[in-house]
Structure formats: C-alpha cells, structure tokens
Amino acid sequence: MRGGVRLAVLALLWGSTFLWIELALRGLSPLQVTFVRCLLGALVLTVACYASGRRLPRGRTVWRHIVVAAFFCNALPFALFSLGQQTVDSGLAGVLNATTPLWSIALGLALGSEHGLRPVRLTGLLLGFAGTILILAPWQSAGATGWGALAILGAAASYAVAFTYMGRTLVRRGTPTISLSAAQLVAASGLTAVALPVGGLESIDPGPVVVVAALVLSVFCTAITFHLTYRIINDEGATNAAVVGYLLPVVSVLLGAVVLGEGLSARVVLGMAVVLVGVGMTRRKDPTATAPARTGEAQAQAQAQEEEEAQESHASPRSKTRIPQ
Template sequence: MRRWVPFFILLAAIWGNSFFFIKVAVGSLHPLQISFGRMAIASVTLLVVLFASGRRLPRDPKLWGHFALASTVLTTLPFTLFGYGEQHVSSVVASIWNATTPLCTLVFALLLRSERATAARITGLGVGFAGVMVVLGVWEPVSGGELTGSLACFAAAACYGVGGAYLGRFITHRGEEPIVLATTQILAGTVELAVITPLAGVPLVNLDVPGEVWGSLLALGALGTGIAYLLLYRVQRIAGVTTTSTVTYLLPVFATVSGVTILDERLTWHQPVGAVVVLVGIAVIQGAIPLRRRAARPVAAVAAE
C-alpha cells in the first residue's frame, strides 16, 4: 500500500462525516454559531501545532490581506451556507453538493484565465452541471425549503471554487509552509466571524445546548477543520495536488454511511444518480475519460511488423 493512502482515507472520512456533525449541531445552534465555534476551535488546534513546530505567523500585511479575502470564500461563507443548507436538506445531499467543488473551481479558473478552455473541460463542465440538475430533480416539484437548502449548499461549493482559484492565483506560490498558510487562513476567518456574528444579532456562544452538540463542534473544529488541514498538506506533499483533489469524490460515501445508518436519512433515486453524473463530468475534465479514442492501427502496418 502506498504510504499516503491511509492519510487520504482518514481525510475523506473526517471531511465526509463533517456533514453529519453539522446536521447534529444545526438543530440547536445558529449556522453562524456553528461556523464561529468550529473556526475558533480549529484556530487553537493549528496554533498549538504551529508553535510546537517552531514556526511563526507571517508578518507580511499583503499576505494577511489576501487571506482576509480568501478566508471569506473558503471558510466564513461556505461553513455558514452549509449550516443554513442542512436546516432543509440531509447531510448526504449536502455532501453530494460539495462534490461539485471541482466544477466550480474550473469555472472560476477559466474566468481568471489561470486555466485554458479545452474541449474536454467544456464538455466536462456541461456533463457535470447536467448532473447538478439531476441531483436537484428539476423535473419534480420541490418544496421551497428543500430548494433553498440545495442552493445554499451549491453556493458553498461555488465559494470553494472561487477560493481555490484565488489561492492558486495569489497565495500558494509564495513559498510559505503549509501549516503557516492554514493557520493564517483559519485565524482570518475566525476574526471575520467574531465580527459578523454579533452584527447579525446572533450571540457568539450558546452554552445551553446538549452534550452531543458540543461534541459535534469539537469534532468539526479540531478534526474537520484543524487536523484535516494537516492531513491535507501531508497527502499533498507525498501524492501531489492532483491526487489529493480526488478526496472530494469519497466524501459522499462516508456521509451516506453516517447519514443513513445514524441519522436515518433517506435518498431519492436521482440524488446518487446525479452525483455519479457529476463525477463523470469531473473525470472528463481531468482527462480520466478521454473524449476521443486512439485511431486504429492500419492493417498493413500491423502485418508488416
């Protein structure tokens, strides 16, 4: 077994089950409280790792400015949107919407001209977004709440797409250690939420919640946001960015196991089918499914060998 595989599977399990923990917490907490709680816990986790490794936070104000923007679309908005979304849709459906992130990333990379438009990419986008329509079940009547929840989760995935394109354009090439970048991003997002949450009329902390909600926040912060980042960068160093990006495809698997077996959630037939169509579109974009087959070799040439 390749040495990155256990870390890869563990990362997928942690992120896949994050949707389960959000579903547990959203029954007692406002989505902004969930976002702030997980970010604050993640900040403490990453700061401990950062200082234990002998590294320090960056002093470049320009880098902090970039992260103020990046953290908005990579943490503050998507974490909160998934919280709002899971008030109306299941944790499994939320994880399926999250799997559209590579499609959204490519769209914004094309808009920023950091990626070139090719036939495979355009075709893959078309197939992928057709899958989105299948997941949504556009031919069936959809309740307002379910539609709102699905759109919130899709918007969260789109935020990840914007953030991924922004990181690639302005941040990741700078050469700082991954733990430094991760900690800076999470700290910036924590400060944003510490300001936004009270302004929205929501208390930062609600102490009157069941123990399982506190456990979910701890899991979301320490594992789903803190430790997960460390696993992410470890796999990236060993296996590369392309291989690491495929972790998104496994998240619905783990989310389905926890959602169906523990939360007793139900799926309609078109949701997993649409998820498969989305993954086919992503595979076309990444070249795993070629658009053209190699031409057959001439008979004469074969006979001459």
C-alpha cells in the same frame, strides 16, 4: 499515490462535515457553529504550527491575501452551510457541495488557467456533474430545497473562488502550508466574531451530542481537512483540490442514511458510482507531461506569480526577489 491518499482522507473527513453540522445545530445557532469550528480549528493548527518549529506569516501583503481567502474559504461558506442545513438534509448538502469543481472549472476558463483542459478530464468533470444530478434528482424534489439549497450552492461557489484565489496568491511563496492554514483560520475566527451579534448570541443547549459534534467538526473536519486542502492546492493546483467535492456525495449520503436515517435508493447508489468514475477520469495524469510533480495549471500559476513579483519589485529576471512573507 501520496496525493491520492490525501485526497481520499480529505473526502472522508470533508464528507462527514455535513453530519456533524446537522448534529451541532441541535444545540447551537448557525453562526455559533461557524464561530466554534473556526476558533477551535485555529487553535489546533496554531499549536501544530509552533510545535513543528514554524510561525504565523508576517507582512501586510500576505495577511491581506489571508483575510480575503479566510472570508471566501471559511467564514462565508461555513456560515452558509450551517444556515442551509436548517432545512436541507446532510446527504443532500454534500451533493450540492459537489458542484464546487464545476464552479472552479468555470473560473479557471474565465481566468485563462484552464485553457488547456484535456478532453478526458473535461469528460470526467461533466460525468461527475451528471452523477450529482442523478443523486439530487431535481425532477423529484422540485420546490423542496428552497433557500437552504441556494445557500449551500453559494457555499460551493465560494469554495471555488477561494481555491482559485489561494492558488494564485498564497501557495508556492515559500510560506509553509501549516502556517498559512493556521493564519487563515485565525482570520476567519475574527471575521465570524464580528458577525456574532447579528445571529450568534442566542442561548445554547450544550448536550453531549452537540459538544462531541462541535469538537469533531472543529478538529477533524475543519483543522485537519483545511490543512490537507492547502497541501493539495500547493502540490496539485486549485482545480484538483476542488475535484474532491465529487467524492462528498458518496460520504455524506451514506452517513446521512446510516446515522440519521436519511433516504438511500438505488438511484442514489447508481449516482455515487457515476461520481466515482468521473473522479477517476479527472485524476488522470497527462502521459506527455515533462514535469510530473506539477500540473499544467500549477506551472501556469507559478509563472504568472513570478511575473507579478518581478513587476512589483521592479527587478530584472536575474535580480528579482520574493515579496517578504
């Protein structure tokens, strides 16, 4: 139940991201939007980290992993979304981002972590994909999406890479998720700042709508959402974290229609219903599982992590130690 609530909150916040990006782009460039959401998000999580008695991680090993994760999970996809939404509606952006679970499954199969994917869950993933296709209706909008759509698809694929990488290298190593999420946004802020001279030095138009959109995007849709994502990866595995992408079309399309006046047809409503059914199927637990607190993927990742740490420390199974964080 707790995981389901986190998933629902994450979907609502994450799904509204595309609306706030659309509004923030009215006065900021794509790279400026990316930098602001990373910087303010990092500030919020860093304050929350130290207020809770935690601190940022230490050690070169963990920070190398954090920088790689920050690139694929924050700096790159945030920039691609802002670039893509210059020509793509917010609702359509949410639909295209819903391909993240498919990229995640493909990576899982390639890396061997999804070799035991159950038929019901696989059917749910395919059904969710069918729902997103029904919403997108490429047979009706061929040629209309262009490079913006490709940029958003690239962002979705980048998320899948990041979720898998974070699940294998950062979570379940003893470092609190609030510390990891804060550190990752700090790293993403640095990476984005380096790119600002390329396209982030244009004049800005900080009107009230732009300022509010930037604040909501940074605090709620970046800081809080990113921390919830880390918690889901930590508790349920990378693929389950990516499954939330199937709920994004429902939120993004509805908000786009209500707030921005974007189109909403019977076909789109039907597609969203199919998406929800698919998500329900992917969230089903295996009744034969002996450790309900962890998915099979999580167990495999934990075992692989322990073997890797044992090799790195050249220790026997009885005397191996954790890599310093």
